[in-house]
Amino acid sequence: MKILALDIGGTAIKAGITDGTGKIFDLKEYETNAKNGGPYVMQKAIEIAKSYEDFEAIGISTTGQVDSKKGVIVYANENVPNYTGMDVKAIFENEFHVPVSVENDVNCAAIGETHYGAGRNHNDLLCITYGTGIGGAIIVNRQIYGGSKGLAGEFGHIITHPDGKLCACGQHGCYEQYASTTALVRAAKEYREDLTSGRIIFAEWQKGDEKIKEIVDNWIDEIVFGLVTLIHIFNPSALILGGGILSEPYVADGVNTRIYSKVMDSYSNFEIARAEMKNTAGLLGAAHIAYKNLNQ
Ligand SMILES: [Zn+2]
Incomplete structure (x- = not known):
């Protein structure tokens, strides 16, 4: 099973494909340019996701407070203007037509450390x-x-x-x-x-x-x-x-x-x-959550 993992941080957006074994393939990293605001960041993350193929779900780790049940950004500070209220789950599901999980980046990194670190x-x-x-x-x-x-x-x-x-x-x-x-x-x-x-x-x-x-x-x-x-x-x-x-x-x-x-x-x-995992804890955690949601 291939899952696309995205880690949307204040300074970088990271992406990669995982297969559920704790490895990341085709890791990519881009500057977020968060000052351009939430809608810009979403568009950039979508473009990055489009560079991958054949994934069955998307797991997203993101900065900000996240209502993970709804996949919505409840609150983001001024580092990413106009990100508060963003319905990240709906935006990605409309674009890619696969199940999408969204979770706060600290929680994703914790899940990554728990299962793989x-x-x-x-x-x-x-x-x-x-x-x-x-x-x-x-x-x-x-x-x-x-x-x-x-x-x-x-x-x-x-x-x-x-x-x-x-x-x-x-x-x-x-x-x-x-x-x-x-x-x-x-x-x-x-x-x-x-x-x-x-x-x-x-x-x-x-x-x-x-x-x-x-x-x-x-x-x-x-x-x-x-x-x-x-x-x-x-x-x-x-x-x-x-x-x-x-x-x-x-x-x-x-x-x-x-x-x-x-x-x-x-x-x-x-x-x-x-904490053992530096760059990949958030991606692996986001993918793990997406995988678990698929199998519930
Ligand atoms: Zn306080």
Whole structure:
């Protein structure tokens, strides 16, 4: 069975064909040019899809909040203007006359990791990605737990600091205002203006600036606060953490050592793993969802 997988991201649209074995064939990648808006992005994705033949279903991973039951973009921020409300499923089904599944990109990557990557030995796990914000996905019995509208897993907006920093969501003190890479950089820049990225922060620390260590240590604590909350809610057997900065051994080790001392003993049967799949997790996850929907 051939499934066309599309991964519509803010910077790139990726595409490939899968056969359900965890491999991607004929991988292609194009710039999204998202600033041109949702209708443009849809047209571009359709053109890319037309360059493939003989697929029996389409699985789409996309940026934005997705009502996965309807295949509609519920909300997309200003990075892709006029994408909110887009009926992605109907647009592609009208064009290609095959079943189409649409799911949020964080959820697709989580399904990819669960079935083909770091989560392969786990049934119940959480995927959390630290970047500009914090993305999350809940996997229960190897499937996405979506909640009533498919929107579950917005871990970035757990409130860890009531009366804290204002978040784009309108609340104060959200987890991502303290534990995202953006939050680390913001804290570092308050100390030294030249510390403008995670990479620079760690490079400068290597030169012996101990104040940077303090900033990083505080940030690791913030990461752990949120994770401890999540572990007590979901009792997962694995946490799969993503985001470039977490590949720093000091950060990974710091999260590992601090988290077990803060979790109740009865919940400590979890392991922490790094996301393994870089480019293809979203595509493979989108294809897996499409395949499963076909066989329901
Ligand atoms: Zn928020």
